[in-house]
Amino acid sequence: MPFLVLSNVSKSFGPPEARTEVxxxxxLTVEKGEFVAIVGYSGAGKTTLLNMVSxxxxxxxxxxxxxDLEITGxxxxxxVVFQNYSLLPWMTVAENIALAVDQLFPxxxxxxxxQHVDHHIxxxxxxxxxxxxxxxxxxxxxxRVSVAxxxxxxxxxxxxxxxxxxxxxxxxxxxxxxISRICLESGKTVLLITNDPDEGILMADRIIPLSxxxxxxxxxxxxxxxxxxxxxxxxNHDPRFKSLRSQIVSWLLGPGGRPAVSVSRxxxxxxxxxxxxxxxxxxxxxxxxxxxxxxxRRETVELPS
Amino acid sequence: MNKLRRIQWDALLMPMVGVVLSLLAWQLVSGRVVQKxxxxxxxxxxKSGLVQDLPGPIQTWEKTSKYIVEPFAKREELDQGIxxxxxxxxxxxxxxxxxxxxxxxxxxxLLGLSKNFSKMFDxxxxxLRPVSPLAWMPLGVVIxxxxxxxxxxxxxxxxxxxxxxxxxxxxxAVGVRAIPQDYLNIARVLKLSRTKxxxxxxxxxxxxxMFTGYRLSLGIAWLxxxxxxxLTGRIGIGNFLWNEYNNGLYTSIVLCILTIGLVGFLLDRAxxxxxxxxxxxx
Ligand SMILES: Nc1ncnc2c1ncn2[C@@H]1O[C@H](COP(=O)(O)OP(=O)(O)O)[C@@H](O)[C@H]1O
Ligand SMILES: [Mg+2]
Numbered sequence: 001m002p003f004l005v006l007s008n009v010s011k012s013f014g015p016p017e018a019r020t021e022v023x024x025x026x027x028l029t030v031e032k033g034e035f036v037a038i039v040g041y042s043g044a045g046k047t048t049l050l051n052m053v054s055x056x057x058x059x060x061x062x063x064x065x066x067x068d069l070e071i072t073g074x075x076x077x078x079x080v081v082f083q084n085y086s087l088l089p090w091m092t093v094a095e096n097i098a099l100a101v102d103q104l105f106p107x108x109x110x111x112x113x114x115q116h117v118d119h120h121i122x123x124x125x126x127x128x129x130x131x132x133x134x135x136x137x138x139x140x141x142x143x144r145v146s147v148a149x150x151x152x153x154x155x156x157x158x159x160x161x162x163x164x165x166x167x168x169x170x171x172x173x174x175x176x177x178x179i180s181r182i183c184l185e186s187g188k189t190v191l192l193i194t195n196d197p198d199e200g201i202l203m204a205d206r207i208i209p210l211s212x213x214x215x216x217x218x219x220x221x222x223x224x225x226x227x228x229x230x231x232x233x234x235x236n237h238d239p240r241f242k243s244l245r246s247q248i249v250s251w252l253l254g255p256g257g258r259p260a261v262s263v264s265r266x267x268x269x270x271x272x273x274x275x276x277x278x279x280x281x282x283x284x285x286x287x288x289x290x291x292x293x294x295x296x297r298r299e300t301v302e303l304p305s
Numbered sequence: 306m307n308k309l310r311r312i313q314w315d316a317l318l319m320p321m322v323g324v325v326l327s328l329l330a331w332q333l334v335s336g337r338v339v340q341k342x343x344x345x346x347x348x349x350x351x352k353s354g355l356v357q358d359l360p361g362p363i364q365t366w367e368k369t370s371k372y373i374v375e376p377f378a379k380r381e382e383l384d385q386g387i388x389x390x391x392x393x394x395x396x397x398x399x400x401x402x403x404x405x406x407x408x409x410x411x412x413x414x415l416l417g418l419s420k421n422f423s424k425m426f427d428x429x430x431x432x433l434r435p436v437s438p439l440a441w442m443p444l445g446v447v448i449x450x451x452x453x454x455x456x457x458x459x460x461x462x463x464x465x466x467x468x469x470x471x472x473x474x475x476x477x478a479v480g481v482r483a484i485p486q487d488y489l490n491i492a493r494v495l496k497l498s499r500t501k502x503x504x505x506x507x508x509x510x511x512x513x514x515m516f517t518g519y520r521l522s523l524g525i526a527w528l529x530x531x532x533x534x535x536l537t538g539r540i541g542i543g544n545f546l547w548n549e550y551n552n553g554l555y556t557s558i559v560l561c562i563l564t565i566g567l568v569g570f571l572l573d574r575a576x577x578x579x580x581x582x583x584x585x586x587x
Contacts (some may be wrong), residue, residue, distance in 0.1 A: 003324070027507060054494065055493075056490055056493060056494075068446075073493075074490070074493040074494045074496070075494070076496060078494070078496060079494075080490075080494055082487055082490065084487060086485075086487035086488065086490065086491055088491070088506065088509070088510075090509045090510075090512075099495070099505060100495055103495045103497060103501070104495065144355055153495075207391060
């Protein structure tokens with residue numbers, strides 16, 4: 001029996017006269033214990049999709065069910081790691097997590113709750129920072145707190161919204177491994193939103209591309225049949241990794257993933273091009289090199305759909 | 306080392322230079338009394354100077370030092386040390402200010418939380434806000450006229466509270482509207498009760514804005530007290546100033562102005578320190 005089911009979900013924003021459709025007829029099923037990644041353009045509607053699972057948004061049409069129960073609002077059975085950390089800045093790491101734990105497990109003894117908090121702080125390797133405030137933490141540390149808080153809620157499903165999007169590449173790599181490990185150990189069902197195909201391949205069991213909006217649709221699911229734990233150094237040379245990536249990227253860049261658009265971009269020349277000495281010397285005011293950056297060109301390419 | 310000396314120079318010496326220059330300018334423009342020998346041989350006192358009736362700094366010190374060197378003395382009801390007068394004023398300001406905060410903070414929250422409430426009452430607030438304390442005061446006196454001996458005090462508190470609460474109301478409302486949606490989403494995901502959401506998330510998130518309002522409100526409360534005391538005759542620094550004016554003792558007016566300014570400055574500093582504490586906590 002499928003665990004999480006989105007069927008024919010559509011969502012639009014804006015007043016009736018100027019409505020933009022963000023998601024069109026999106027269907028998705030996730031099995032229990034599965035790690036699914038949704039990869040898509042920014043602004044495509046990934047957060048919107050996730051928010052309909054978390055219950056923060058309701059679909060205009062279609063339904064979202066978890067365990068056969070319609071999702072009508074947010075709840076602690078779905079632990080969310082928000083795109084921008086969303087830690088409360090006036091609380092320490094421990095207090096942020098305790099806010100969730102105290103709220104969700106009021107029947108536990110105080111010491112059991114405190115232990116639960118500390119356990120999850122240790123799980124993300126932040127015991128040394130338990131009494132620090134978010135402003136004293138690096139981006140990567142904040143995101144780990146955010147993951148710890150979501151897991152401490154003991155949710156049925158973990159929803160990760162571009163959890164590593166704002167981090168530098170090295171921190172991101174470390175955290176990808178760390179979060180994969182933690183999720184795997186906890187056996188949780190995970191829905192990961194990302195704009196990085198590699199991240200999806202490294203972390204997920206199944207990847208579903210989301211086309212560019214407006215009116216984004218989900219592409220064909222791509223199973224990632226790579227053994228865990230996945231070693232990013234080895235994967236770099238793995239032909240299966242390359243083929244997976246090219247499947248995802250080609251769908252996203254292909255006609256399904258991107259409606260006909262014209263891309264307009266600025267072409268910036270190097271500040272000064274070397275002078276071409278073969279050319280004859282110009283008259284005063286002649287148009288010969290060196291060229292300057294002010295001579296930018298703009299070109300518009302119509303992409304075939 | 307060099308830099309440190311520079312900072313000390315800037316932070317201490319420059320303001321002092323400014324004070325000295327101001328005193329000099331004050332002395333220059335203020336009036337003097339000079340003895341002049343008349344043609345018939347008698348001596349006569351003649352006023353001179355740019356602003357003849359403005360007492361100069363030296364004259365001010367000579368005439369008012371008794372209020373300053375014994376700041377807490379109480380010789381007679383209307384002849385007390387300057388800080389004693391100030392203290393009376395501060396007490397009443399504290400009470401009125403407390404009322405302003407107790408009314409203003411919840412009102413600000415309501416405005417920030419409810420669009421409809423805000424639509425209903427924002428225009429009224431905008432109309433009441435610019436009304437001068439001098440206009441509120443008579444109304445306060447009328448309202449509390451039948452309250453016996455405390456009528457004066459109640460009228461004063463009414464005026465202070467009603468004038469000082471607006472910055473608190475408006476800043477709190479802005480702060481509530483500025484609470485990031487993410488914080489509220491956390492509350493929704495955790496299913497925090499309304500009270501818990503208010504105390505665990507909304508109030509802490511609004512605190513920096515609230516304190517900005519509190520600071521501005523305190524400044525206004527201190528401005529209002531002088532007007533209030535002039536009109537009600539409550540003993541205090543504003544009342545002292547008014548009496549001395551009526552008695553033609555202009556040096557005391559200058560003393561009062563300086564004291565009021567200094568106290569206002571210190572209050573503002575204190576609030577700004579508190580404010581910074583709360584802002585850095587966030
Ligand atoms: N509350 C909202 N009101 C209006 N438009 C919205 C709202 N939320 C998102 N959108 C629009 O929907 C589109 C998708 O947004 P989002 O789901 O945040 O994209 P992503 O997370 O993929 O970057 C964007 O164009 C955004 O402007
Ligand atoms: Mg997003």
